[in-house]
Amino acid sequence: MQKSSKLCNIQQMFTPLSLLQKQFGYDSFRPNQEEIIQAVLDGKDAFASMPTGGGKSICYQIPALCLKGLTIVISPLIALMKDQVDAALETGIPAAFINSTLSAEKASAIYSRLYKGEIKLLYISPERLALEGYLEKLKEMNVVFFAIDEAHCLSEWGHDFRPDYLVLSRVRDVFPEIPIAAFTATATQKVQEDIIRILRLHEPFQVRASFNRKELFYRVDRKEKVLRQISSFILDHSDQAGIVYRTSRKDVEKTTAHLVQSGIKALPYHAGLPQSTREENQEMFNRDEVDVIVATIAFGMGIDKSNIRFVVHGDLPKSMEGYYQETGRAGRDGLESHCLLLYSAGDMIKLQYFIDKMDNPEEKERARRNMQKMGSYASVNVCRRKQILEYFDEPAADNCGFCDICTGEIEKVNGSVDAQKILSAVIRTEERFGLTHIIDIVQGADTEKIRRLGHEKIKTYAVGKDKSKKWWRGIVEELISQKAVIQDPESYNALKLSPKGREVLFGREPFFIIKKDDKLPKVPTGEEDLFAKSGNYNTDLFDLLKEVRTKLARKKNVPPYVIFSDKTLREMSALKPVDNSAFLRVSGVGETKLEQYGPFFLPKIREFLGY
Ligand code: ADP
Ligand code: ZN
DSSP, X not given: OHHHHHHHHHHHHOOXXXXXXXXXXXXXXXXXXXXXXXHHHTTOOEEEEOOTTSOHHHHHHHHHHHSSSEEEEEOSOHHHHHHHHHHHHHTTOOEEEESTTSOHHHHHHHHHHHHTXXXXXXXXXXXXXXXXXXXXXXXXXXXXXXXXXXXXXXOTTSSSOOGGGGGGGGHHHHOSSSOEEEEESOOOHHHHHHHHHHHTOSSOEEEEOOOOOTTEEEEEEEOSSHHHHHHHHHHHTTTOEEEEEOSSHHHHHHHHHHHHHTTOOEEEEOTTSOHHHHHHHHHHHHTTSSSEEEEOTTSOTTOOOTTEEEEEESSOOSOHHHHHHHHTTSOTTSSOEEEEEEEOHHHHHHHHHHHHTOOOHHHHHHHHHHHHHHHHHHHSSSOHHHHHHHHTTOOOOXXXXXXXXXXXXXXXXXXXXXXXHHHHHHHHTTTOOOHHHHHHHHHTOOOHHHHHHTGGGSTTTTTTTTSOHHHHHHHHHHHHHTTSEEEEGGGTTEEEEOHHHHHHHTTSXXXXXXXXXXXXXXXXXXXXXXXXXXXXXXXXXHHHHHXXXXXXXXXXTSOXXXXXXXXXXXXXXXXXXXXXXXXXXXXXXXXXXXXXXXHHHHHHHHHHTTO
């Protein structure tokens, strides 16, 4: 084939950097990419944990282009393989995939091209590799490099353990000489050691990139009217792609219905839907045919769509690791994206209920710790990014400048007096009552329960009648989330004072309420260059170019982001190139894409400029 013979020349003529520029259209490597590529080219094994969007693919695609022979990529994400291969082909890399979705005919066509050496990059699913004699068969194909994506699936300590991944432990036996590189976006130290041990990596070149996702804005709001909060957030981000996570299938359905009613293009995704519906919905989302997917955590691993602009959690996730993964699906293209978590103390009670039902004491303890960590993330007055990074044992500055705590969206108000009113009502009723009754007392409600128990006689009765129920509920939630008050699951969630609550009650410690205004976050100072190139882009032109992209994507039957990322389109709408050489200067435009797409985009830009 012509393409591959052209590439044979390229591989002798070009260095990794020039391939990056020519083929991928990027100016320079991201942190760690070059070092990993060089290690592989030197014949070394490698382990890399890099966050989502960090640019792992290039770390095996460039070696695949440089090395003479076949590079194998193992990926568990069968549904994504076609898109990954399409993306590689768009970039001009002769790639193919082999998995159970291929017909025997197509598979045999690929094998014949493989034997002829026409393919440089082959994606294979682990279950295919597990077939008897399959690895040995690969031996006939001049395999020069093995890359393992989502390598945390190998470890039982990870959150996505897949037993079928263990077949990879045999790769070293069959291919003792060639480099093996493992890639993951999530690996604690323990998982990392596991991966290296199971694959028997030999003195691998190791990279642990920072987990900091600078482009993600983290924000937590108190959950009140959750459906309305979600729809109003999305309406503020109209025409953008996003994911809404809900814990239960029922809430997924309810939320989807509400969004659709509000005029938002949304589809549901959960394990209760037929496989075919799930696939269709994911596909619609992937292809920008709908803006929003409302999903349980069944939706997710390896979503490759690069232009996800927001992730909303309508319920408290079970762990920080989960939250990091789920929010991490936004902003893969490096453009600023928003992560909103809606939190109420009631979510902790729901989670606790499930945890109580667990049998294994160790699991139970782990789940409890995870929940507490998550609850504290949502409620303490500490930079969200700092909390996330510290969870991954990474040091962080106190003020990131790009989360709700740090952008001054939040105002601390001294709420000691109101807090004392609640705490006093709790104490005077002997810590035996739950949130609703306590609020009724403070507000001076006339309920049957109050009359029956004689609670209208206690001193705190009606001391807060000047403020709304919602206000008092907010105070109680705040007291709970700041751990001044605990809800005791042993006695029907009766409110009880913690030592901190006593300090507040007796005025020995102030109590601050976190108040938020609804200002939209600004890009923090010092981070401007992150968005500078595409910052002043023309939104009208951007929309026009998006249309061109959508049309091309439909015609070629690939997801739009495979053609150009949002980031590339933004830069195009800022730089407004009118000829080939200017077009090539846009980040993300390489020679193959110039050739294929220049004729579609350039005339549109010229027309826009009135040429
Ligand atoms: P990961 O697999 O680590 O989540 P990807 O490999 O999908 O990340 O890369 C994320 C995005 O960043 C892609 O759009 C990719 O083309 C882009 N990218 C990768 N490396 C670079 C680079 N050196 N410069 C600019 N963009 C890059
Ligand atoms: Zn911050």
